[in-house]
Amino acid sequence: MNELDQLYQQVILDHSRERHGCGALEAPDATSHQVNPTCGDEVTLGVRVQDGRIEAVGWQGQGCSISQASISVMHDLVDGADLATVARLEADFDILMHSRGKGVDEEVLDELQDAAAFEGVSKYPNRVKCALLGWMALKDALAKSGVALPDVEPRTT
Known part of the structure; x- marks a missing residue:
């Protein structure tokens, strides 16, 4: 395993132990409960x-x-991000997760910050759903609150 892979693995391990934003949100506009039936992952966001x-x-x-x-x-x-930024991030993460390990533009990786650590996950189709679960919950909660993410032009990989 090269140094970058080790760093990426450490980012995932750190975030799985120190879960940022974990805890029920007081007075949300909307919530979404999502389950990945393949492996039992679930989230209420x-x-x-x-x-x-x-x-x-x-x-x-x-x-x-x-x-x-x-x-x-x-x-x-x-x-704290504006909805246009959220739409771009969601689209970029989706591109990353469907790249099947073939890589994406450096610009996408830079914008995704720590989320770039999930690039290796894209090699394993059965794990892609795990990584996308939170994004599905976010989009669903936004839709339930009456907010739609703006359309963004898809980037090419």
């Missing part, structure tokens, strides 16, 4: 949106280290 920004995200969940770390990293990326 609450969101508050104000003036075109995600004001707060809170979540409770259980599952594998990939799902829990991905939700923690997602929290750090989207908490």
